[in-house]
Amino acid sequence: MGGADMWVYLCLFICLTWKPSASALNSSYSFTSGAVCQLREQFHLVGMQQEGDIVLGGLFEVNLLTVFPELSFRTEPEQPWCHKFDVEGFQAAQTMAFAIEEINRNPNLLPNVTLGYRIYDNCVKLGVAFRAATSLISGTESSISNLNCSGTPPVLAIVGDPGSTHSIAISNVLGLFRVPMVSFFATCSCLSDRRRYPSFFRTIPSDAFQVRAMVHILKRFGWTWVGLIVSNDDYGINAAQSFHQDISEFGCVAFYEILPKDNDITEIRRIMGVIQRSTSSVVVLFSTASYLLPLMDEVAQQNVTRQWIASEAWSTSPMFLTPRLLPFLKGTLGIAIRRGEIEGLREFLLSLQPDNDPNNGLLKKFWEHMFDCRFKAEEAEIQTEGRVCTGNEDLTATDNAYSDVSELRPSYNVYKAVYALAHALHNLLNCVPGQGPFTGHNCASHHDIQPWQLLHYLQNVNFTTTFGDQVSFDENGDALAIYDIMNFHAMPDGTMRARTVGVIDESQPSDKVLSLDEEKIFWNFKSNSPPRSVCSESCSPGTRKAIKKGRPVCCFDCIACADGEISKTAEEFWSSPEKDQCVLKEVEFLSYEDALGISLSTASLFGACACAGVLAVFAHHRHTPVVRSNNSELSFLILMSLKLCFLCALLFIGQPRLWTCQLRHAVFGISFVLCVSSILVKTMVVVAVFKASRPESQGAMKWFGAPQQRGSVLILTAFQVVICAVWLSTASPAPHKNTQSSKIVFECAVGSMAGFATLLGYIGLLAAVSFLLAFLARNLPDSFNEAKFITFSMLIFCAVWIAFIPAYVSSPGKYADAVEIFAILASSFGLLISIFAPKCYIILLHPERNTKKAIMGQPQAK
Template sequence: MWFTLNICLYLSFSFILAASILGSDMCQLQGHFRLNGMYKNGDFIFGGLFEVDFLTVFPELSFRTEPEPPYCEQFDMESFQQAQTMAFAIDEINKNPNLLPNITLGYHVYDNCVMLGMAFRAAISLASGTEESFSNLNCTGPPPVIGIVGDSSSTASIAISSILGLFRVPIVSHYATCSCLSDRKKYPSFFRTIPSDAFQVRAMIQILKYFGWTWVGLIYSDDDYGIYAAQSFHQEIKLFGGCVAFSEILPHDNNHRDIQHITAVIQASTARVMVVFSTPSFLIPLLDAVVLQNMTGRQWIASEAWATSLVNHAPRLLPFLRGTLGIAIRRGEIQGLHEFLLRLHSSNDPKNNMLRIFWEKMFGCSFETGSKKTDGEQVKKVCTGQEDLSTTDTPYTDVSELRASYNVYKAVYALAHALHDLMQCEEGRGPFHGNSCADITNLKPWQLVHYLQKVNFTTGFGDHVSFDENGDALPIYDVLNWQPSSDGSIRVQAVGVVKEEAATGMVLTLDDDALYWNFEPKQIPRSVCSESCPPGTRRASRKGFPVCCFDCLPCRDGLISNTTDANECIVCPDEFWSNKDKDQCVPKEVEFLSYEDPLGISLTTASLLGTCFCALVMVIFTHHRNTPIVRANNSELSFLLLVSLKLCFLCVLLFIGQPQLWTCQLRHAVFGISFVLCISSILVKTMVVIAVFKSSRPEGKSALKWFGAAQQRCTVLILTAIQVVICAVWLSTASPTPHKNNKYIRSKIVYECAIGSVAGFSMLLGYIGLLAAVSFMLAFLARNLPDNFNEAKFITFSMLIFCAVWIAFVPAYVSSPGKYAVAVEIFAILASSFGLLVAIFAPKCYIILLHPERNTKKAIMGRDIQKK
């Protein structure tokens, strides 16, 4: 019953409250937030969100009264400088007659206390205003602010842009780098003057690539900034060819056990390079553990979130963090900012409580509120110290490293240029519906977003400012190196620049001489899982390990690798082969039987000796041509046989030397014709011997008339002509040609004569074999003729040698590779030629030279006479 009564009372109260609001025709503010801020009135107001305080205090809760709103403490001078830079930029724009003439800009700047809830409250206050009520039943009208500079946190920017993006309120962040904010569908009105983490990661990859660090540890904070940066890093390092040795996340609650686990992983890892994406608040506990465990010998790579953070520069960290390489947002110079910061005085405007807090922290001032006047409360300031900013040395007055503040300056000018372009629109030529322009008296935020997308200007420092289709600024970073200074602290030294270029992409420029390394002997550290594979080898992955862990295997013969860390060996072209180191393809050795080759020299010598022996025998036979033994052995056929043998010996020279078209065509033709001439002469000689002995018998008187001199010449000519025809047909249809053969030996080119036609070559050899077989048969049948005149016995022996040589030649020729096949053929020619020369002519020369008493008709005919 009481529950029902309470519901009824609540509904009645709500109805009465709603009726009173509707009856008053007023829009009323539904809530109030306690926010530190600065204000300045103007025709158009820019909003600002900055991390001026680092601690949010929540008052004690009471269920009896409405809870007090949280408030901020721990004032940060560097962040306050960023807020003052926004005030300076607006003041500078108001004084510029060329930018927004006759327009005065104002600002509402709030402190977000490095907390999402406070940042969201501040953003809602900027978007809705802080007026108690205004007379408009539809709650419409010009927005309190037309654009917001901030937030500096990626997490806060994601939340704020998700809501204010629905109303297309332009937000230009000076420090939010999460790559997720580049999604135009989710964040249609978000812009930034700092490059996104996608570019930051690529910039850090350029540093790793420059020093050859492929084996790195990754540490990142448990927030949107760290998580998205780590995801991008994993993707980019694979493209670079590097590997992440381990990936550890820094806990948001600074859990001691988690920190110990991370330090244990770092110590156990072989990686010497640690890449850290984190804000200082997440990183400090890990650095404390590094100092506690005396963990040296690591090269730290700092993301832009902590690369310039002074909180990490304490002397206790010097032995561990000196030599750190990091990237930072572009440092700039703002003329007149230092003087503006020094001119700051406490405001009598009670709304500017951020200034009051500044004086309290700076000089111990307190403020007393006097009586109310028509223009507000009178505030009296009492300070314990002298108010002179020029004598103080604080992050607030330090303008030597303007990075975040420089981005704030660019963000304010980007909004101002967008507003200026909007006001320059000519009616009928506008970009909106019906070629209309924006109504200045009722400006819509989305109209400013349109012009902000097209902003294009150059700062006084010379940096170009524009946004791509995702609202990202042109990426450019300074490369920093932490170096020890004389007073024991760490000095951050700029040693290079990384920037994106349209033609070449990310480009890193470093001054190597300016780098400091925290390794002995002050050299660049090595951080690889496996050392690089030199040229001539290839990488072979280790099973179960990342791709950066591999073995180096030498390339096989015929394959090379001419780069470091080649994944595969390259096959050399057909006429090339790998050198000894397997890093170059060199022309293959061309192999043929040359005159410089020892084997070629030996065979050439044997050929010339055989020719000389033939010539010597011819001289002997010529000199003793009238002796019975020369005349009895058919001197004409003997001389023809000697000439053909000489040609057989000389044709060997065509087989030696680099093959040419003419030598390939001649070698087998000359060889075939010479041997046919030789064998046909022996065949006719054998037939004549048989005919002579048959004519000595009564039944064979008429046999000799068929073997006269004319018939002998004609027979030799006809038999030789047949071989000539075979050679002519062969050469005209499928002529032998020079050929580079890679099949015998892969590492060499065998330069040989391709026979062209196997049938032609077989017919050539077969015809020679046929004549030799017939000669052998006839000589064998005549072997029992009288010894003193039995030349058939010598012919039989010579044919036996000839046939044995050429029968052995065939298998030896087929099985011999390269130049040795040619050598086998030459050997067969020489052996058979020498066999014919020695077997037929050596006995005769023996008698002529050593036993001239036997070189008589009586001695030759002696046995026959005795038989008679």
């Protein structure tokens, strides 16, 4: 770094660090006596300005090319100069001036405050743009004697720069001092990084949204094999990164090329060769117009036709809507900035005269451009900057690109950017003392507004334009994402126009983000229909994809499908024997129409009837010794619970529904616990009665009276009720379609295997305790042989349910339900027969043995 440059940065650092002011630096300064910072030389910048109480800066692309003179160390360096006037950029700059004048006339927005502007041309060159930006924030006064740099800065905020690379470089500096910068055209997604660019905002969506918009279009037409060409700048490179990520979800990039910075014709032709050799019919172009024009010239020379997808940087540029490119670019689909309308702008543009504003350098260059066009047109009709001038028009008809306000896109974003700053200033000036957002609830001083204070209000701005669009910024300073979809149409007069054929609005629900009128789209193909763009065609019926090694996933071979497979994924379908179509899988569940279902339901009903019959016999002979000696109350309770056990098996048959899935296991678990707990209490009573017959245990029966028996059964059953309630409330069983096999198995998923295991485990615990007690009491005298029957019944019960577990786990589909029903019926029949069959035998077939003496084992009198 040279000595002069060191003083430049030192002066900038002192002024901007202490307090940005109206007097600072924009080139090399030197210190003289009296502590004065002296300007050595002015930057040569073309612009326009208007004074005001508060001044806003602006950076626009008014000239497209910049020439830097050759550097020589023998002479003083010359200033760069710009040429190739861009009417659309000039219109955007004038839109800023119009918006400020409109705000100054509005009594409801910034009353008693006059806005001014200072606008410079960046000449599409970073060096010029950076010089202009530093001039805006530091001022252009020839000398500074007040090194305290007090007062309001030269500009509080900057509208622009339109270029992403320019915005990155400038925002790195402005962010240090929290000077707001609102771009109307910089779309690089990298600028959404709030840590690197804390003061950057934009009224155009970032490239991340633009890429997603393009991906929506590609998905809509099934284009999975796509070429990608980008400009060699931040705009193109960052967009390419986002595009690679987004398209990987459904497609592949056929080729990826970067346009050369220096328009190298050899490199351009190499890229053209890649396009022509590729099997991709669709090419996405993320590029600025200046990078893309040489490639399009080569497209025209080599007569190449593709389905071009245009980024917003060139989708509406008149530079490409020319008859020369019409045969190759018609049918192009593009993403465009949202179109808007600004009332009164056309009249303002047509009223501009250089005599009214002699210091307006941009307006002067515009009229020189107009005069040059007319002068050349005196001899022949020529085409300039995408328009035709004939030499005899007035300003209204001469330049449509300037006076046409029917397709305002970048200019409309400029308009929104100016109004965003105005609304932020309005909110700042209307701050109520003591309720401000700054330290101590203070407000900004009206006489010394600082950029960082405006930044706070800009982040929270929210308003609606006269056109009806909402303007606000998210936490990254990005605007709401909404785009128009453009299509290049060939007109009857041989020209080409970009027409709106749809909208992409990210604020809409996912299924309504893309709104496209396909009937309005013109396709540049013989069929006048969307082209096919896939690396490999879809596999024919009966075959499936096999990825090619070393190739993208979109490129594959087709091989024969295995049994039960087809080339499409369909869980509820199975392949036909020929493997060429889907057929609905058979739905399988244990139904009442199946032979197995009929058999099990018949057995269930028979068991329930048998329980009812035994209950009727016991009720009729309830006063006989056989019934009375076996604790008739518990016997009735066992019979009722067994009847429920038989009937609950019916819940396992039929199409699973939510209520049957929940009820079947709850009823099953509670019924069996009620039965087994009754048997357990019955066993304990038998043991107690035997002990009570001994002299030393005369008081044992007082603990096993009828109330105690009922209470014990109730408590043991209540535990199972709690288990079922917890299970059903936390992970309830529910119907489930198992589609993993050739049939759809309609079954009840248990929800929680732990809940099911706890339910079965509790039943098993009670059964095991009953079995042990009965087994220990098996050698009691014959008069108390009830224990032998209970032992045998519990032995059958435990054997059945131990065998159930492996059988249930290994049974497929409906047979799992059948196994569970069989276990329920087998164990229920085992209990019914083992406990009650001997008693019914005596009651019904040998009533002579149904006496007290016979029960007590005493000989009968003859």
